Amino acid sequence: MQVVGVVGAGVMGVGVAQNLAQTGHHVLLIDVSEVILERAKQEIKNNLRFQGFFKKSEPADRPDEILNRIKFSSDYQVLKEAEFVIENTTEKWEIKQDVYGKIDAICPKNSVFAANTSAIPITRIASVTKRADKVLGMHFMNPVPMKPMVEAIRGYHTSEETIATAKKLLAQMGKECIVVNDAPGFVSNRVLMLTINEAIFVLQDRVASAEEVDRIFKTCFGHKMGPLETADLIGLDTILYSIEVLYESFNDSKYRPSPLLKKMVDAGLHGRKSGQGFYTYN
Template sequence: MNIKTVGVVGAGVMGIGVAQNLAQTGHDVILVDIKEEILDKAKQEIKNNIRFQSFFQRKDQPENLEEVLHRIEFSTNYKFLENVEFVIENVTEKWDTKKQVYALIDPICSADCIFAANTSAIPITRIASATKRADKVVGIHFMNPVPMKPMVEMIRGYHTSETTIEIAKKMLSQMGKECILVNDSPGFVSNRVLMLTINEAVFLLQDQVATAEDIDKIFKGCFGHKMGPLETADLIGLDTILFSIEVLYESFNDSKYRPCPLLKKMVDAGLYGRKNGKGFYAYQ
């Protein structure tokens, strides 16, 4: 099955990256969000990203900015998803919000359309329960920035069929991605480890054991990581980090997942990281 048209729901950081990656690999994209201003910002971000990426252009990506943008339709109307073959959902990591989105798109999309949840922590089986196509729901945890990351984590829900898995693998291959298939569990593999690491790094900062800069330097210098845990938190978004760790805390009822009070305070203060210019570091 050669997927040509893909719906992307949510035009935040991840949705922008997914839409851009799809358009750059020859797919037609319908990018849907609830407000025109969000979509206008998304279009500008995609333009900026492609211009920046042109310095490191891969041969399999079209060089013409307008050619890429022409493949993306920006809309606030979910009805435009009725003929897509594949939907990738990227809305905020809040279950009530995700549940409403799936209840909305499930009757709109064709019966054969596959839903891929781009989530960092919410179980895929729970997401599938909000639809009438549980066998056609799969998790695809993309990494940020999407166009530059060659690997994703794919999650098999309780009802996910082998056909859905194979189609999703083909879809990812078309996007230039390799996938690792894992079983369903809150946080999956990557974020059960990563969120604990970031949360504990915030505790270290809160307890004044070290500065943010020195915490990150230790991980980069001692372990060879390209980014430290607090730099990574800023890249992902502190609000997303908090939502994810809260999902893990709720799901496992284990105190090791308790969110650091400093993390909560920073999110309350609107310090989300790179997405709005200030987190553990300041960005211009």
């Protein structure tokens, strides 16, 4: 596998594209906005430079060589060359439905589609394509280049051949995967989103400050980050979209989004990417 399409140049798309380029793949990074694409290019350039500062040994490729492996485009037609496509768009069904209709018509018949989604069922995504057996979920963790494990999701129609192809690509990226069955939120986000949402309720109810909530999880349970720090890293808008999908999917009140979470998203306090969430970032 040499040519991989990456749809969506947000936080996750940037991480996936960078990881692929660093492992020798030619990447087609697609987004509807030239402004977003230019920002993505600069972010990847900065990430590669910072990584160079911290690596003790000389990297195999120079940052400019890695960056040259990524083609930045707002034209979906370039995906006609893609052997594998990883989709990273916003966690809204209407957007994903439109994207999969487009790429299904453009990409080669044998191309595999992987949805890097937090909560939307893979079987539902596959249903809008004519290749349901070639669609799976590949839930990457942030920051993508530094996380060695991926949660892979088998949809109702996903073939074993597709799973094997995905495992092969992930191995080329220096990653392993745990394959789980399709259900809203899968394993990681079905548990994580509940934890984060409840931590926001705790903050809303003034039981403890954000710092105290996170410190309890880090010092009592040995977590590297607390739930509110994790929310800022993921993006509060993404957290809200994900918990809303779970609420809609299960019709269970335990997934009711915290009013504070909704308020912060409305106010544009999306976490690290906006400079302000539960914490302030420079």
